Amino acid sequence: xxxxxxxxxxxxxxxxxxxxxxxxxxxxxxxxxxxxxxxxxxxxxxxxxxxxxxxxxxxxxxxxxxxxxxxxxxxxxxxxxxxxxxxxxxxxxxxxxxxxxxxxxxxxxxxxxxxxxxxxxxxxxxxxxxxxxxxxxxxxxxxxxxxxxxxxxxxxxxxxxxxxxxxxxxxxxxxxxxxxxxxxxxxx
Numbered sequence: 001x002x003x004x005x006x007x008x009x010x011x012x013x014x015x016x017x018x019x020x021x022x023x024x025x026x027x028x029x030x031x032x033x034x035x036x037x038x039x040x041x042x043x044x045x046x047x048x049x050x051x052x053x054x055x056x057x058x059x060x061x062x063x064x065x066x067x068x069x070x071x072x073x074x075x076x077x078x079x080x081x082x083x084x085x086x087x088x089x090x091x092x093x094x095x096x097x098x099x100x101x102x103x104x105x106x107x108x109x110x111x112x113x114x115x116x117x118x119x120x121x122x123x124x125x126x127x128x129x130x131x132x133x134x135x136x137x138x139x140x141x142x143x144x145x146x147x148x149x150x151x152x153x154x155x156x157x158x159x160x161x162x163x164x165x166x167x168x169x170x171x172x173x174x175x176x177x178x179x180x181x182x183x184x185x186x187x188x
Contacts, residue, residue, distance in 0.1 A: 037159075037168045037182055052167075054079075054160040055148040059111055059138040062125070067138060069145075070164065072107045076186040077160040078179075079109045081146060083119045084127045086154040088173035093133060095176045100135040103183055107136075113146050113154065114139040161186045 054077075056070045069077070080096060082089035093110075100108040110133075112124040121139050128137050140146055149158060158169040159182040167185050170178060
């Protein structure tokens, strides 16, 4: 008899734990599963306010020339921070390559976090060439871009309108629909 009561109590506790886990899972899925873009301001609000101006920085292009983000003012920009050791960066790159081809009027700045130790220019170039990606790749050898955007996790993507204003950003891997939504927000 005592064993039966003990097993009933254990079963009730187990059902309770499963119920709590189910509720928490659904709550978190609702909060985080939709997309991970954070709209900073609407375009109308940024027209008279430069408080959301995208931070400028200098990186190196594929040939080693210095390039500034501000060089692309007048054109919408998708700014993506990535590294070859980052699994999720590599998973989303095919979508970025397709989007760069689909949206020739949008500048894609695929900025490699090149620290010279864990990530090198040669590692990044080898990976890009191996995969056959056509988007432009830039190298943040002084960590100026990473520090300007306070990037602490990879991948991170920022959407900047043609006036140089940060419109929205996403942290972590973006799916195709979220990438398209971000592009739509800067090309309206």
